[in-house]
Amino acid sequence: xxxxxxxxxxxxxxxxxxxRFSGDSGDGxxxxxxxxxxxxxxxxxxxxxxxxxxxxxxxxxxxxAGVSGFQVNLANSDVFTPGDAPNVLVAxxxxxxxxxxxxxxxxxxxxxxxxxxxxxxxxxxxxxxNPLEDGTLSKYNVISVxxxxxxxxxxADLTELSNKEVERTKNFFALGLTYFMYDRPLDTTLQxxxxxxxxxxxxxxxxxxxxxGWNYGDTTEAFQHRYRIRPAxxxxxxxxxxxxxxxxxxxLVTAARLAGKPLFLIGAAFGxxxxxxxxxxxxxxxxxxxxxxxxxxxxxxxxxxxxxxGPSTGLPTKTEQSDLLMAYFGRNGESPIPILAPCTPSDxxxxxxxxxxxxxxxxxxxxxxxxxxxxxxxxxWKIPExxxxxxxxxxxxxxxxxxxxxxxxxxxxxxxxxxPGTPGLEHRIGGLGKAPLTGxxxxxxxxxxxxxxxxxxxxxxxxxxxxxxxxxxxxxxxLLVVGWGSTFGAIRTAVQQAQAAGLSVASTHIRYLNPFPHxxxxxxxxxxxxxxxxxxxxxxxxLLRGRFGLDIISYPKVLGRPFTIGEIRTRIHEILAQGRKx
Amino acid sequence: xxxxxxxxxxxxxxESNQEVRWCPGCxxxxxxxQMQKTLPELGIPREKIVFISGIGCSSRFPYYMxxxxxxxxxxxxxxxxxGLKLANPELSVWVITGDGDGLSIGGNHLIHILRRNMDxxxxxxxxxxxxxxxxxxxxxxxxxxxxxSSPLGTIDQPxxxxxxxxxxxxxxVARSIDVETRHLSEVLLRAAQHRGTSFVEVFQNCxxxxxxxxRHLTDPEQKKQNLLRLEHGKPLVFGxxxxxxxxxxGLTPEVVELGNGVSESDLLVHDESRPDASAAYLxxxxxxxxxxxxxxxxxxxxxxxxxxxxxxxxxxxLQERGVGDLDKLFRSxxxxxxxxxxxxx
Numbered sequence: 001x002x003x004x005x006x007x008x009x010x011x012x013x014x015x016x017x018x019x020r021f022s023g024d025s026g027d028g029x030x031x032x033x034x035x036x037x038x039x040x041x042x043x044x045x046x047x048x049x050x051x052x053x054x055x056x057x058x059x060x061x062x063x064x065a066g067v068s069g070f071q072v073n074l075a076n077s078d079v080f081t082p083g084d085a086p087n088v089l090v091a092x093x094x095x096x097x098x099x100x101x102x103x104x105x106x107x108x109x110x111x112x113x114x115x116x117x118x119x120x121x122x123x124x125x126x127x128x129x130n131p132l133e134d135g136t137l138s139k140y141n142v143i144s145v146x147x148x149x150x151x152x153x154x155x156a157d158l159t160e161l162s163n164k165e166v167e168r169t170k171n172f173f174a175l176g177l178t179y180f181m182y183d184r185p186l187d188t189t190l191q192x193x194x195x196x197x198x199x200x201x202x203x204x205x206x207x208x209x210x211x212x213g214w215n216y217g218d219t220t221e222a223f224q225h226r227y228r229i230r231p232a233x234x235x236x237x238x239x240x241x242x243x244x245x246x247x248x249x250x251x252l253v254t255a256a257r258l259a260g261k262p263l264f265l266i267g268a269a270f271g272x273x274x275x276x277x278x279x280x281x282x283x284x285x286x287x288x289x290x291x292x293x294x295x296x297x298x299x300x301x302x303x304x305x306x307x308x309x310g311p312s313t314g315l316p317t318k319t320e321q322s323d324l325l326m327a328y329f330g331r332n333g334e335s336p337i338p339i340l341a342p343c344t345p346s347d348x349x350x351x352x353x354x355x356x357x358x359x360x361x362x363x364x365x366x367x368x369x370x371x372x373x374x375x376x377x378x379x380x381w382k383i384p385e386x387x388x389x390x391x392x393x394x395x396x397x398x399x400x401x402x403x404x405x406x407x408x409x410x411x412x413x414x415x416x417x418x419x420p421g422t423p424g425l426e427h428r429i430g431g432l433g434k435a436p437l438t439g440x441x442x443x444x445x446x447x448x449x450x451x452x453x454x455x456x457x458x459x460x461x462x463x464x465x466x467x468x469x470x471x472x473x474x475x476x477x478x479l480l481v482v483g484w485g486s487t488f489g490a491i492r493t494a495v496q497q498a499q500a501a502g503l504s505v506a507s508t509h510i511r512y513l514n515p516f517p518h519x520x521x522x523x524x525x526x527x528x529x530x531x532x533x534x535x536x537x538x539x540x541x542x543l544l545r546g547r548f549g550l551d552i553i554s555y556p557k558v559l560g561r562p563f564t565i566g567e568i569r570t571r572i573h574e575i576l577a578q579g580r581k582x
Numbered sequence: 583x584x585x586x587x588x589x590x591x592x593x594x595x596x597e598s599n600q601e602v603r604w605c606p607g608c609x610x611x612x613x614x615x616q617m618q619k620t621l622p623e624l625g626i627p628r629e630k631i632v633f634i635s636g637i638g639c640s641s642r643f644p645y646y647m648x649x650x651x652x653x654x655x656x657x658x659x660x661x662x663x664x665g666l667k668l669a670n671p672e673l674s675v676w677v678i679t680g681d682g683d684g685l686s687i688g689g690n691h692l693i694h695i696l697r698r699n700m701d702x703x704x705x706x707x708x709x710x711x712x713x714x715x716x717x718x719x720x721x722x723x724x725x726x727x728x729x730x731s732s733p734l735g736t737i738d739q740p741x742x743x744x745x746x747x748x749x750x751x752x753x754x755v756a757r758s759i760d761v762e763t764r765h766l767s768e769v770l771l772r773a774a775q776h777r778g779t780s781f782v783e784v785f786q787n788c789x790x791x792x793x794x795x796x797r798h799l800t801d802p803e804q805k806k807q808n809l810l811r812l813e814h815g816k817p818l819v820f821g822x823x824x825x826x827x828x829x830x831x832g833l834t835p836e837v838v839e840l841g842n843g844v845s846e847s848d849l850l851v852h853d854e855s856r857p858d859a860s861a862a863y864l865x866x867x868x869x870x871x872x873x874x875x876x877x878x879x880x881x882x883x884x885x886x887x888x889x890x891x892x893x894x895x896x897x898x899x900l901q902e903r904g905v906g907d908l909d910k911l912f913r914s915x916x917x918x919x920x921x922x923x924x925x926x927x
Contacts, residue, residue, distance in 0.1 A: 042918045188916055236922045240915040250912065257908055267634070267665025270652055271673070275665070293655050383917075386908035420650035420666070420673055423629045428598070428645050430653025431637075440600060441645060 016075030018083035023092030033070025044231025050082035080489030154212035176213020251352020318560030319372035473506030609760035657688025812878030
């Protein structure tokens, strides 16, 4: 082997690279992308990922409906998004090529599994001819690799394995090949294989596939270059990769732990537990009657909506931010609920804790709006010390003297959280209209008015307990870009780029959507124009117009995909060009 | 103060200061009174008792009990009770529901609490009508019943609550009648003493919208012919002077007159503790007018409760894995460290 090895390839230094792995749902592309990400994170690169997969677990093999993709952006400096156009596309079959080719940058690297480019698969992907031969790919740097054949040869003596089992490891061949190209060590994935596969033959097969991919890169002359991306200069600390869903879960467990409570829901909250539930839009719609009960019972709990494309079952695995108005208004009666929205995967951890803090402080359910993009994408998370996290103070009264189930605290207007089992504090709560103090059933006009206004005021007063709205960029100017939730990365980067181009633009990202921070109106009024990009038809824009009577430029997007940096940057340039005299 | 030194509570201790707002003559009054009379027998302090209800006339019940209580939303009382019981398994939790609340929207929630065998007591007031909304037919209204929402008579088969409960693996299933006060009190006591989900159907008269729905079982003359009191270990006898009985003919129960060669030893003997629910199910299928209607305890079987199973799992997990450690949890992934001087180390 040594003798036949070609000359050592030169390394080219890159600041960042965006790679998209794409194949059939059954090809293990999510796993491949995740492994590449983990290895890069451990190597110290800043990372941001975007998994994009169909709702069907296994759509018919080889079809466009079954294409599953995973994009990762890795860099030697801060990255806030998975990147707009991939620099590298790994396509395991013609459908994956057809679905993703338009996104690949001109001149980008295209790694193709040529074994899959058979007439049958080409037809399923709606190709008229064979793109490998008809010039379709002439503007890309195509690396054709018969991955299935090579992988099969590498595993030939593992006779215990069926053809299907052998074929299933080909994603690790592709992974090994990309590890070679981008100079990544194999150990993180090798460790994962040894933990994951109890069957030693399967473990050996995956190990061999991975190494065969690497060795193929090393021994062939398919590449002109290898690439290196140096570690990013992140603040000192111990890091792990975290997705938004993982961070939310960790946050919930942490909040329960910090308050010394188990996790359950309404009945549990009545019993004194830290209650939480999570779903996506349709699930939340189903639970809304119970959420309104929790609101009127004034019991603390956290309700998480990982938003997706709707209405109804909609796009189960595609992202959208179209439940904001449902969270605000989607209940009968006057029923305000605090709403928080984390803006990055690791912020999900912070906001889960915040949600519990506010819920307990004011005895109210609190919404946390995540979305499919935030939930599934990942970034490095600087791990906190558990002992350094703020405690969540929970009080259950025991004093009989003066106890009333709806006697409100002066500052917060919270009612006491008296729990069953406490002698002398027996009381009844329910969904009917009630009298102040006692909570007894009452339909009196003045009692109803008092309860409605107290509940609204209680939520409004949470603005005293949250941070001021921060601004990125100049504190006044021509344009303010306002976002919420998972659009943070695209907006921040686009604004950064527009600022670098000399434009008078700032951005602000609203993490507390109800109540808004006290200073938000002042911030909004400091700019000539306001642009609100959001993955819905203009829901935050609607709220800001209604609340502050401001002229808002809405930038809606409902394609089931996040904004790209380029889209927002272009819009910023357009708006500021309109304002300029010719 | 320990529980042993507590003075014995009385019915009065369980009466809340709220004005009871059911219609005069409603069967609910009797059920409320029997509950308030029975609870002192349990020796459980008031603060450990919680009543949870859904929506409907019966669901106003918690407001009238001087215990903890929650009047929740349509059909969801079993769900709330489940959460509460998990948060604090020490509590004695009662669910009060009706044929509308428990078997329409609540049907789904009801079967799941039953199959889980939470240690909760469920009392379903069955008056075969929606009373609070003024007289529409319910999931238990008899076939052909003319109501405001079925002017030509209902065309849907009613549910039999006890059959549903048994099909959902209920471990305690019983029935009583609002006016059978002593019997009702005994059944409620048995339900409270059972560990696991207790399901009690109470035939309750809505004197406004469905008066006399149970007259065949409450009228002194008619009930002699139609009411069968189940007793564990005893043959199924009923009728004036217990002159009739139930005999099995293959898998079909048949009504027989005692005497003329038929003796009690030929009759079906009630065994509430059979692990197999088929016999209990057969009893629930005995309906008026073809059969006498059984009341009493149909099934009582002690098996593992959900909260005990959960507590057991948690205990075992703690033993095997130790107390959870947040720092360890945070670090349960591939880690890397960035040092002060040169970025990644």
